Amino acid sequence: MFLRSVSAEFAKIFTTRLWWILVIVLFCYIGLLAGGLAALFAGIQTGVISPDAVNTGGGPTDFGSLPPLIYSFASSVGYVFPVLLGALATTGEFRHQTLTPTFLATPRRGLVLGAKTATLILIGAGFGVVALAASVGIGGGVLSAFGVDALLLDSQTWLLIARTLLAMGLWAAIGVGLGVLVPNQVASIVIVLAFTQFVEPLLRLAASFLEVTAKIGNFLPGAASDALVGASVFTMASPAGTPPLDWWQGGLVLLGYALVATVIGYVVSWKKDVT
Template identity: 75%
Template sequence: MWWILALVLFGYIALLAGGLAALFGGLESGAINPDAVNTGGGSSLTGLGSLPPLIYSFASSVGYVFPVLLGALATTGEFRHQTLTPTFLATPKRGRVLGAKTISLFVVGAALGVVGLAASVGVGALVLGGFGVDPLLADGETWALIGRTVLAMALWAVIGVGLGVLVPSQVASIVIVLAFTQFVEPLLRFAAAFTEVTADIGKFLPGAASDALVGASFFTLASPGGTVLEPWQGGLALLAYGLVATVGGYFISWKRDVT
């Protein structure tokens, strides 16, 4: 599944990043008449050096669902295909097995981050450059954002491993991942922006923490007055989600008898 998910991730992010880079790059350069596009004031969005990071951040702000799915499949597949039995017979220390799987998926998640960035940065920078917008590839902060994106995708894969251990049913875990990432959390983040109290809570949601770690996201523009975590705080929040899910799953399902 990993290479299928990687291909879909690349195509999905390339389409989004390329399309929005063309739209906002065209508005920025004047190639597209702002009056012809209902941007909701979006043309002011582009008068900036911040447009390229917003485009590049699609690798994580939208693509994070892919490492989560892969991490969940890596653990639920053990239950579905009953490979846990020979695995535990060969390595009776189950904590070591789970730790190795977590580390392995951290690396694979980082690799998916590189794939997503190849799409968002590669295609996005090419399109922005075509409209005469500086892609900021010589800016050190851009490369810092790229590094934080790789870290965020790696941590999402760890969260997926923990979820797969918590919910051993492969179908149920996939449904939970898709429902939460594509429907539940976006609604929660939108609703949380209406009051200061809920905004302080909403910034700790996994997606909000990931965007804070990366340092840029189109989703944060929906609530310009909302509070966000510092990058290091977002990284710690994501890590905490992964550790809590993995440790909880270890005691709930991983230690059970298998046949």
């Protein structure tokens, strides 16, 4: 029964235009960022671009190992897309009342929610593949064009890629949890965009100036995701210099956010009458 529910959830996603529209925007967005910043950072680091032209002051600047930084754009920036998909896939059930026939066919609501979460985790990982195709394919190509080793044969690069796929899957699960917790579709979208694009970046910046607050900031979802992946442009300059969580700790924090949101949402909205 669980596999049939998973199959039904895949059908719900792939019979709409939403998923491929998000995929196209994701690829273009990450490709533009990764390619543009790879050219900027590699150009400055190798001296091809004059540091004075971009106000860095002084000679060639060392940004550290550029490939992980560029490749991590897939998750550090692209994570909003699987969150949105997870939230929309869930809130759409409430908005269009498709939960009614779903629950009639499968009365075990916990099983339905579990199948939806498992489905979105897999689709979120698929979004990760698309994002990595942009960040690694375009970003790595630009780095190579500037004479910077793209490190595609390095085992650490492939570990970063694997952890990126995991992070994107977990973000999709967080989106499902948020959609269950906040069934109103408009409110859910506003929360996702406001928190990911404004609130959390500001909180991370504010927390980074003191060692004590920086440690607390490590447990914000975006910071935990960056720790899981192992690299991020947001951790390039932390005034407090506080080390991030270990990758497995970051993964557990992300999983915790998904579980808490889903469990609370299941209790307060998923179990209620939807007719």
